[in-house]
Amino acid sequence: MSTLALALRDSSTMTRRQLKRLVRYPSMTVQLVVTPVVILLLFVYVFGGTLGKGLGGGRGAYIDYVVPGILLMAAATAATGTAVMVATDMTEGIIARFRTMRIARASVLTGHVVGSVVQQLIGMAVLIGVALAIGFRPDAGIVEWLGAAGMLTLFAVAVTWLAVALGMKSPTPEAASNAPMPLVFLPFLGSGFVPTDSMPTVLRWFAEYQPFTPIMETVRGLLLGTPIGHDAAIAVAWCVGLTAVSYLWAKRTYNKA
Amino acid sequence: MTNLAIDAHGLRKSYGDKVVLDGIDLAVPEGTVFSLLGPNGAGKTTTVQILSTLVPADGGTVRVAGHDLAREADEVRGAIGVTGQYSAVDKLLTGEENLRLMADLRHLSRAEGRRRAAELLERFDLVDAARKPAGTYSGGMQRRLDLAMTLVGDPRLIFLDEPTTGLDPRSRRSMWRIVRELVRDGVTIFLTTQYLEEADELADRIALLDGGRLIAEGTSEELKRLIPGGHVSLRFLDDDALKDALTALGRGFVDPSDEAGLTLQVPSDGGVAPLRELLARLDAAGVEPADLSVHTPDLDDVFLTLTGPKETSR
Numbered sequence: 147m148s149t150l151a152l153a154l155r156d157s158s159t160m161t162r163r164q165l166k167r168l169v170r171y172p173s174m175t176v177q178l179v180v181t182p183v184v185i186l187l188l189f190v191y192v193f194g195g196t197l198g199k200g201l202g203g204g205r206g207a208y209i210d211y212v213v214p215g216i217l218l219m220a221a222a223t224a225a226t227g228t229a230v231m232v233a234t235d236m237t238e239g240i241i242a243r244f245r246t247m248r249i250a251r252a253s254v255l256t257g258h259v260v261g262s263v264v265q266q267l268i269g270m271a272v273l274i275g276v277a278l279a280i281g282f283r284p285d286a287g288i289v290e291w292l293g294a295a296g297m298l299t300l301f302a303v304a305v306t307w308l309a310v311a312l313g314m315k316s317p318t319p320e321a322a323s324n325a326p327m328p329l330v331f332l333p334f335l336g337s338g339f340v341p342t343d344s345m346p347t348v349l350r351w352f353a354e355y356q357p358f359t360p361i362m363e364t365v366r367g368l369l370l371g372t373p374i375g376h377d378a379a380i381a382v383a384w385c386v387g388l389t390a391v392s393y394l395w396a397k398r399t400y401n402k403a
Numbered sequence: 404m405t406n407l408a409i410d411a412h413g414l415r416k417s418y419g420d421k422v423v424l425d426g427i428d429l430a431v432p433e434g435t436v437f438s439l440l441g442p443n444g445a446g447k448t449t450t451v452q453i454l455s456t457l458v459p460a461d462g463g464t465v466r467v468a469g470h471d472l473a474r475e476a477d478e479v480r481g482a483i484g485v486t487g488q489y490s491a492v493d494k495l496l497t498g499e500e501n502l503r504l505m506a507d508l509r510h511l512s513r514a515e516g517r518r519r520a521a522e523l524l525e526r527f528d529l530v531d532a533a534r535k536p537a538g539t540y541s542g543g544m545q546r547r548l549d550l551a552m553t554l555v556g557d558p559r560l561i562f563l564d565e566p567t568t569g570l571d572p573r574s575r576r577s578m579w580r581i582v583r584e585l586v587r588d589g590v591t592i593f594l595t596t597q598y599l600e601e602a603d604e605l606a607d608r609i610a611l612l613d614g615g616r617l618i619a620e621g622t623s624e625e626l627k628r629l630i631p632g633g634h635v636s637l638r639f640l641d642d643d644a645l646k647d648a649l650t651a652l653g654r655g656f657v658d659p660s661d662e663a664g665l666t667l668q669v670p671s672d673g674g675v676a677p678l679r680e681l682l683a684r685l686d687a688a689g690v691e692p693a694d695l696s697v698h699t700p701d702l703d704d705v706f707l708t709l710t711g712p713k714e715t716s717r
Contacts, residue, residue, distance in 0.1 A: 152510070163493065170495040171537065239491035240716040243552070246455045248480040249508050 153250035154318035167231075175370040177271045178227050182220035184275050189216070189339065190280060197340065206281050213277045214365040215338025218358055220273055221266045221302045222329035228262040230268025232313030233322035252397045255314075261308045266302045284369040294368040296379075301361050305329060307392035314399040327351055331357045337366075357384035408433045408468060408560045408591035409454060409560030413571055415462035416449055421451045424464070425615035429696065431608075433559075436582070436592040438606035440702070445612045447595040448488070451564045454593065455485045468560050484558030488565040490545040491552070498529050498548050501575055505555035523551040527581070543574030552583065560591045567601060579604055599702035609702070613710040630708045635681060637667045638694040651688035651696045654680065671697070 168175055189207050196207035235241060235258070244254050265280075274282070286294065309326050316322035333339065335352060336359035342350050353359060360377040361384065367374035409431040416424040423446045431437040441447050452458045454467055456476045465472040468482035485491075492501050497522055506516030522532050527547040532540060537548055546566065553561060563582070565709050569574040580590060582605055596602055602609050603623050608703075610620040619626055636658065639645040645667055649655060654671035678697065685692065 155510065156508060158503065161503055162507075163496070165498065167495045168494070237486055238491040238494075239549075242457060242487060243485065243491035245457055246480055246483065246485045246506075247508055247556075248433050248477050316603075 147329075153253065156250040156253035157256040157260070160253045161260040164257040165264065168265060174227050174231070175265055176267070178220075178224045178265065179272050181223055182216050182269065182273050184210070185219060186216050186273060186277060187280075195226075200340070201343070204230030206283070209277060209280065209282050210284070210341060210370055212380060213273065213282050214369065215273070215333040215336075216337065216364045217270050217273060217298060217365065218301060219330060219333045219361055220269045221298070221305055222267040222326070222332065224262060224302075224321060225305040226271055226326045227259060227265075227311040227327055228306055229316065229322040229326050230319050231262075231315035232258055232310050233316045236314060237319070249266055252393075255310050255400060256339040257285055258338075259303065262306045262309070263299065263302045267299065268308070270298060270302075285371050290368045294365050295384075297361065297364050297368065299383060300382065300389075302348060304385040304388040304392070307389050307396060311392045311396035314396055330368045333362065337362050357381075360384065384401060405570060406433050406469070407431060407466070408435075409428045409437070410465070411454070411463060411465040411594070413463040414450070414451060414453065414460055415458055415467060416446075416458070422615050423546045424453075424460075427612070427615075427617050429589065429617075431591060431593060433583065433591050435607040436586055436594060436605050438594045438596060438602035439612055440596065440602050441612035443597070446615050446712075447612060448564055449561050450612070451485070451593070455483055456480055465525065468577050477555070482558060483560045483562065483575055484556060485562045486546075486550050486555035488568055489550050490541075490542075492537040492545055492548050496538070497534050497536055499524065499533040501552055502555060505552045509556040511539055511555075519555055520643060525553060528577075529552045536637075543570050543577075546570060546574065546578065547581075550578070554585075561585065563594045563596055565597065565600065566649070566706075567596070570659060575601070591628060599706055603702050603708045609704065611709055618709055619705070623702060626702065626705045629708050630700055630704055632633050633670075633672055633697070633699040634668045635671045635678065636696045636698060637669065637685075638691040639665050639667070640689070640693050641665070644692075647688055648685055648692070650685050651690065672699070683717060 153352050174290055186214075189212050190205060192203040193210075198204045198206070201211055213340075217297040232255075259382070305326075308329075312325040333340045334343065335349065336342065336356055337353065338358065342353040342359065343355055360380040363377040364374055364381045366372050367377065407430055410583065411428050411429040413426045413428065414424050415426055427450070429437075439447050439450060449458070452631075453460045454465065454472070456472065456479055460471070468477045470478040470482070472479055479617070491605075496504065502520035502523055502693070503516050506519055511519065522529050527550070529548060529551065532544060534587065537545060539650055540548065550563075550566070559586065567578050570578065579601070582594075586592060591626075592605070594605060606623065607622065609623055609626055611618050619629060621629075636647060637655075639648065640663070642665070645657070648667055652669060655667050657664055658666040658668045660666075669681065671681070
């Protein structure tokens with residue numbers, strides 16, 4: 147078998163391992179699915195009426211506005227879980243065993259990433275289901291939905307590789323749960339919950355240039371028909387760049403440890 | 404001439420200022436059991452980590468299973484199996500799933516993987532627990548599963564890093580039985596242990612590691628010959644009896660560790676004939692010892708004598 151075929155085979159073996167682990171330890175997945183749903187309900191029913199007026203509509207207008215931001219938040223929350231799982235895994239003897247075996251070096255990390263992305267996509271699907279039930283009204287066709295799913299998957303892959311790298315770098319699982327925390331708050335410091343033009347200058351500058359904003363704008367544009375412009379290209383570039391850098395960082399850390 | 408499974412020259416490793424391995428040479432012929440003995444912190448685990456490609460050495464040339472450790476790490480990995488002192492099992496997966504995972508990573512076919520897993524579960528007495536998560540296993544069962552996982556790929560060289568630490572005597576014995584079976588099949592074993600009895604039971608050759616250096620190497624018998632031999636201990640009820648015995652035997656000395664000064668130590672290899680002669684002499688002199696014990700040197704004596712606390716002041 148060629149090197150690539152071996153790498154694919156080992157990675158799919160490790161992915162099966164990770165999916166089995168997720169099924170055996172469902173409390174983490176449940177928590178990662180429930181948390182964003184609670185945030186959605188909180189923002190729609192507690193803050194939504196007032197915030198919706200600021201957008202020139204009501205609660206209904208706010209649901210439509212806030213869903214993309216919470217989708218990203220859901221992925222970022224799940225990434226925190228991934229970092230903890232990776233850090234925990236690294237403390238177990240089984241990783242030392244993998245290192246002494248003739249297998250594709252990064253396959254154990256790839257297994258974590260694919261498992262986590264699947265977990266995140268399930269979480270996002272549940273979130274969209276709940277949103278639709280409480281009044282989310284996208285006007286997207288099949289192509290737009292597929293586009294949004296693709297964008298969100300790219301984003302999930304990027305934050306997950308970043309989380310894997312952060313998890314590898316963390317000395318303990320506790321430290322690993324803190325490292326990706328800023329990611330969870332980035333939707334707030336962007337166009338996730340309110341439009342950036344309502345923010346003071348410095349914050350607004352940050353909000354418009356940070357990577358989450360073009361991604362949220364792209365998802366929003368695809369689902370709700372708001373203008374996308376250059377945001378899609380910028381969003382894809384951020385995701386690909388973040389994935390590449392994080393992958394190399396994680397792999398290097400794994401080889402060195 | 405037999406081939407060497409491990410051939411190391413001048414192996415060195417430091418962590419910062421701390422020298423862990425200070426130039427050690429190892430030669431382990433194929434199909435033998437080699438045991439590395441040493442106190443905690445002597446560098447045993449580091450040696451295993453280097454030889455099993457987990458950490459790079461700072462210096463020295465090493466060939467493992469015929470491959471250069473530094474340049475052909477993947478070939479080495481393909482030939483070895485490692486069972487460490489911390490159980491390397493996935494605790495969320497069942498015993499069977501752990502074995503199947505190993506089979507997949509060794510690129511065995513599905514049918515072959517299933518067959519190997521079933522065979523190893525049977526051999527390691529884990530059939531009843533096969534469908535339970537490994538996290539629910541006892542220490543002995545986890546260690547057996549761990550070794551079974553190592554064997555999935557049929558390695559020709561197996562590193563066992565303190566394989567019985569923390570196991571009860573029964574589990575330890577069943578581990579020894581398995582190791583003997585492996586050796587019978589021609590597998591080379593590199594064993595580290597802090598149990599001298601274990602090295603004595605299993606190893607063809609033993610090396611004593613202390614302070615990052617090999618301070619002695621040889622068969623168990625050769626090592627025992629390095630230190631003063633055995634003796635017979637005779638305890639008497641009074642001083643007169645002891646003096647009479649000393650006169651009758653013509654050799655021996657009062658054991659300084661007996662505060663009452665009533666114990667006589669007589670050099671002896673512990674054989675039956677010299678012992679019978681010794682008792683006959685005492686009989687002829689009319690002295691009757693209150694207590695008699697035979698002491699033959701064991702690896703504990705070797706270990707304690709050679710790795711004395713003086714080493715800590717290096």
